[in-house]
Amino acid sequence: MAMVTGADYLKRIAQLESTIWIDGEFVKGKSTEHPAFKAVLEAKASLYDMVLDDAHADILQASDKNANFSFEIPRTKADLTKRRKATQLWAQSTLGVLGRSPEYVNTMIAIMAGAKDFFAEDGKEYGESIQSIYERAVKNDYTFTHTFVNPSISRKPFYPDGESVEQPVAAKIIEENEKGVVIDGARLLATQGGITDELLVLPSAAFVDSDYLFGCTVPSDTEGLLFLSRPSFGKETQFDYPLSATLEEGDAVVVFDHVFVPWERVFMYRNEWLMSQLFARTGIEAFLLYQAANRQIVKTEWLLGVAQALVDTLNIGQHTHVQGKVSEVIVALEAMRGFVYSAETQAQANEYEIMVPKLEPLKASACYFQMTYARLIEIIQLLGASHFISAPSKKDFASPIAGRLERFMRGEYTSAKEKTKLLRLARDLSISEFGSRQMLYERYFFGDPVRVASGLYHFADCQKQKYVEWVQTFLKKMD
Amino acid sequence: MAMVTGADYLKRIAQLESTIWIDGEFVKGKSTEHPAFKAVLEAKASLYDMVLDDAHADILQASDKNANFSFEIPRTKADLTKRRKATQLWAQSTLGVLGRSPEYVNTMIAIMAGAKDFFAEDGKEYGESIQSIYERAVKNDYTFTHTFVNPSISRKPFYPDGESVEQPVAAKIIEENEKGVVIDGARLLATQGGITDELLVLPSAAFVDSDYLFGCTVPSDTEGLLFLSRPSFGKETQFDYPLSATLEEGDAVVVFDHVFVPWERVFMYRNEWLMSQLFARTGIEAFLLYQAANRQIVKTEWLLGVAQALVDTLNIGQHTHVQGKVSEVIVALEAMRGFVYSAETQAQANEYEIMVPKLEPLKASACYFQMTYARLIEIIQLLGASHFISAPSKKDFASPIAGRLERFMRGEYTSAKEKTKLLRLARDLSISEFGSRQMLYERYFFGDPVRVASGLYHFADCQKQKYVEWVQTFLKKMD
Amino acid sequence: MAMVTGADYLKRIAQLESTIWIDGEFVKGKSTEHPAFKAVLEAKASLYDMVLDDAHADILQASDKNANFSFEIPRTKADLTKRRKATQLWAQSTLGVLGRSPEYVNTMIAIMAGAKDFFAEDGKEYGESIQSIYERAVKNDYTFTHTFVNPSISRKPFYPDGESVEQPVAAKIIEENEKGVVIDGARLLATQGGITDELLVLPSAAFVDSDYLFGCTVPSDTEGLLFLSRPSFGKETQFDYPLSATLEEGDAVVVFDHVFVPWERVFMYRNEWLMSQLFARTGIEAFLLYQAANRQIVKTEWLLGVAQALVDTLNIGQHTHVQGKVSEVIVALEAMRGFVYSAETQAQANEYEIMVPKLEPLKASACYFQMTYARLIEIIQLLGASHFISAPSKKDFASPIAGRLERFMRGEYTSAKEKTKLLRLARDLSISEFGSRQMLYERYFFGDPVRVASGLYHFADCQKQKYVEWVQTFLKKMD
């Protein structure tokens, strides 16, 4: 096995018996045939097929040809470069809008396995757990989603109507025995919840009651595990909503209803200190940011293409303010590329001999893209302008009024139909519910921007101190 | 007649036989029962009922108690104050999001009738036309939409497939005879196109080929008149989309397929000079901006309410950055109110003895709101943040998972259901297709913001010159 | 007396024996002849002369012709209108850049005297104090500065070198006896410190140790009172620095070195509750904001004049981005005017029968201008662009190179000298130390913008609540 075809992947996912609720209904039957999930699963299947395509094998397969690139633990800068190209290649196939491209969580699994000694500091069984999780994932060519954010009101006790027993809100350990632990409560926002092979669970913070501190993976169809998915933003017609119709992936609240997790799936347990070190010492923070930045580069390239296509089609390229807006997209694109080159060039091997991209530029990239993406989308809106209001639909062009549309709504150099197709794509990127969710997704990808900025402020303490000393030394000489 | 009930209004609209196409289908039967139009027509019907409600009669009825306020020609500053209150009262009933509240175009008709001598400068029959249009509108308590923007590619000749005869793109006069004129071609973006009693047609610019220069009204179901409506953003469930489900009004391209307009409906004809003076001399520009500003005040009040409700429900009011964002909404609200008070205080009677609000602050208000509305909506997005991503639906709360939602998604002081209702309203205002169209609507209400700003620059020439002279005088003394 | 000439005013100020230190030197002799103060005092003298000028008497004199307008307590809306015109007229004479135009503090004194019953709530002697302060000010046609901000480190105890006795940092009561109180410590930032007749002292906050709670006035040359002025930004050459050379007013730290204040000058004393009510109940907050907004309107008119003069001189008016920038200034100007009209139209008499402008729009105006002024200045910078870098000086034009400057640096329609004069004015407004201090002054006029915005958030609680209820009522109907 180890590298499966898209068809095999779909077959496997079809066999999953996850408990998913969406828009008030229980998802019966195969998720691969459900209107909310079919398109995204097919998009992911095509990623699997790409791996097996000779044209991409050099980049998308691990060196041992036994897994896709995401499971390979980088040891050299060349490994990082390959990983960048692979991530960007997959992202091109999904336009950079797919939040849970398989390598996102796969990489976390791989890096944690690479740093298994880290987990073993608390007992060698934890190192063995992460290693076996990794091996199983490689062997089966798994996909994961993950979840770590607690419900916002988790501080308040919850007593269901008429009962006096408090029920947990945030997922926590409520029982432990020889074989494993029992988890009860919920976590927020698993993207593609229920339609990945497994779910990776990590704590949301280190310094909390130890009942909340555990790291594990569970199959999506584990007994007691429920995915409460938001209503789908998917659409049927590709002409009208080309992105919603093909790349909507869904988000879910994950409920653990007395879910039993055997010890061999637990790799971190009630250990504040390890948890507080996890992201930095293993390198997963850098790798998560690195994947995201590479995906965002492709997304920005796509945005640049859409922006310029609008400019060409609406024939507005002669205006300096239009040129200025497109230039903003170009600057953002080069800035994102720069963060990535910077991280690669300054990469260093960590204590586990994993070649980790430099964290500083990547943290800055997260902060930058959070602030910038909304502006990029605004630029698309400003270029499309009032053209977005009255874009006709596929059905309009198939109706008796098609001739009128051609007469009255054509572009300078394009037919009304071609122009409309582009306008509807640009709308789907910038003002449909799918597009709006993308904006929220990028804005809150690493958390509330105010807190992310504060995080960067503290993270940079050391660097800041160096420059403060420079200032102080300079001032001493001034008199 | 003169002031009809909501029920009478709906009955009348139901009898209209407009030709409307929407999403590839011809609208058969009564528009009042069509899913795309039912809700907005009922919302408008309730405005009619308000007029007849004793509680509002002082404000919503004209002084002669024979028409609603919108048909009354203001002669004093007190008339303006009454008009402000009336517009705001109606806007409250429709949350400030209804673009074509009946008084919008009614006011144009009334002011043009008040300035009938303006049109009569070109022949007294034109003055009589606008007067009789007005009288008919008052007598029947009509509603209108209007259209003046040309298709964007109107400069290029259009030859349908296989034919050698050019067809007009922008609507133009193609024939005239004793009884009237024949119009062929299209105009863009009639809001509520096809579901108002009549359509007001004005030229898009003054200095063009005179074939394009005509002002008239026609009943919506005139022969040859087609409304090509964009797909509806309406939704069925009020819980999930409270605005889309109740206030979506539609926009249409208006096609004139050899439409015959009798002379008694034509009030301006092939007259460049009159057209170039129309907006300023009659006062309609000021009145249109005045109506819009008053509506936008109410919309901003509504936004402030939604913003603060989010702050309370999400319990985030202690953060200074949250306070700062809400303060921005307050500043915008007071700024809009100020523009209106400024325009009223400085109002002056024009040559037709119409009391016209001062144009300067109103033009500034248009420019200001265009720049500000998108930021206000962004503030709603930033306050709702990732809560917007996974808001459940009405069906979710009616399903077996309702208990889980209450347990995991409730607010600090509210049930999950109440919290979700608010979040879905805020989403519908800021990220649904309805909300996104609102943003486009405000941004392009008076045209491309870059051009509106340039317009203001030129409009203020006189004032600017005064201050330049002040500077020059000052500089002469400096040596 | 009651209305003095500019010459009399200068004579009186020349006799003041204030203790002022500036740039390390004690100011000996007459302040009216000191390079740091001469220009601003002459500018103020010209305001006195304007009052006596028949051309302005209607506006600048009180109704009883016995004082300038600033001492008149407004009782009607017409009084407010007169006050607006008067403030704007004086501001025109000083280009809106003079922070301490005499009416600023005079108005506080007048309004407090009008509300003397407020102070008398704590003992009738306090009401008498403010009344006699007011009467003396009217009789002598005084000018004041005021101070209420504490030094930033006032929380930390201060022990001078080698001593064990703590000294006060923020000015506080350290002794009281039959005749009065003794004050020791400092207050920050008295504009024109030491060169006004008297100094008004108010607490910086209500809920502090009562030693800090006192309101009084003292003559600027009271024994023990020191003004530590910052180095002057004044310049000698009007050609090179037209504003710095004529309107630099200075700022000082005020030190009370055991200053004795007799009871008849104390109008508020150790009363938390009165202090917490002072600004709102007497109306002084509204009047301070009203004066500031009117001054800022004139300043914005001046900025508009400078902006357009740059556009004309540099011949850049054809660019839409240039037009857009000037339009921003116009919008800001109309917004500020709107706030003022709004406050006047909604003015109401308070419990002391003072006609008080509506506070809401004025608080919004403070917040708005704080946020906007820096952008207006940036617009001046962007219009002047690199022309600001190499502007020659008066001496250059008087030297042998003058001919070369005319040849190489002239404008499209102006001589090099005229062009340079304008550029130097624009520089002085936007990038000289004088101009930079103006920016800081406007930005921090009512305090740290973050705190001002938070203040507005809380102030608007009542209004916000009303709109939240509207939202809640609406949501109840949605299902």
Added chain:
Amino acid sequence: MAMVTGADYLKRIAQLESTIWIDGEFVKGKSTEHPAFKAVLEAKASLYDMVLDDAHADILQASDKNANFSFEIPRTKADLTKRRKATQLWAQSTLGVLGRSPEYVNTMIAIMAGAKDFFAEDGKEYGESIQSIYERAVKNDYTFTHTFVNPSISRKPFYPDGESVEQPVAAKIIEENEKGVVIDGARLLATQGGITDELLVLPSAAFVDSDYLFGCTVPSDTEGLLFLSRPSFGKETQFDYPLSATLEEGDAVVVFDHVFVPWERVFMYRNEWLMSQLFARTGIEAFLLYQAANRQIVKTEWLLGVAQALVDTLNIGQHTHVQGKVSEVIVALEAMRGFVYSAETQAQANEYEIMVPKLEPLKASACYFQMTYARLIEIIQLLGASHFISAPSKKDFASPIAGRLERFMRGEYTSAKEKTKLLRLARDLSISEFGSRQMLYERYFFGDPVRVASGLYHFADCQKQKYVEWVQTFLKKMD
């Protein structure tokens, strides 16, 4: 020779007999002793000494140890890395605020010499010219300034008073003979004009009358060459103005009054096509941007140090909005670093075997920094806030009021004097005339930001087209 000491350098500059006018006066005697130039020349002398310092020799000397790094033509990526470090090291010594660090123009000379075959396309004598210019520069360890911008009104003919002969405005060829050419007219904005060894002259644009098309170097004290310097922003006291007092470099208009340039100094002549290719084909555009970006990185580090020092000293680090502002500086710093790493990683050898950094990220960096620097400075202003208004001076601390200043103006953890020193540095960076000129300098470094953005838009045509095609391909599949 080839690498001289700072003392030798100063001695050489002291012997220059340049004709400089400043603030209406002719500069007599040695520029090294003139108050306007002394400080900056000493700062540059210290750069020379650094080169000879063993501690820096590896980085600051060329590989052949025969010149400083700036004269070395990069052949490998390692050469670029060395160059980056060298530029940053010199920039650290001058805080990144020195616009004409010697390597800026030296690099142009070196790269042009490396691409001498480019110039030789028009005749081998031109290749020989640039080569000999380079060799002389290396041999003598020269510094240069350069100039290419024409006076803004150069299109209008200029007739001096009473004469009928038109005089050139922009510098142009007015005569040519066997020995060389004669130039008459002016160029704008030579930084450090008159105090560098030589002046590099390049055309401002390619497609103009060929009289304006020439490239050459001339010694600063060439007969007929005049430098009309703007008034100095220099200050005497380092305590009060630490940057103005040490790093003010001056800007001048350069007048060519019938300046004779021998052919051996002319390397480009009346050749439109070569001129239009110059920047791109030789690589100098990339190298200029590369030097600038590296200098700006150091400047941003310095700004970060000042920002954090303010935060520490004013004890405001606990506020999230303060943290957010400092984070913006960090993001800008990492972005600038990223552009440079990106340019290095993607560098390629050009047709002259010069290793040229990738132009795309560097052009984006110019656009980015232009837009960002003003915000960084605003952040310094917002952190210093009203503390900037009343900062005392060195004289104040040497006067009898020093004790009072310590008592009332000290910081939480610092003395008033230390706190003031930092505040005055921050003021000098952000609101003094020196600081304001820095802002103008960065904003207009590569020209009007609107035009720079348009330039980037066009430069990226190829890349944009690629992404447009991606969009078109995608759309073809949507139906």
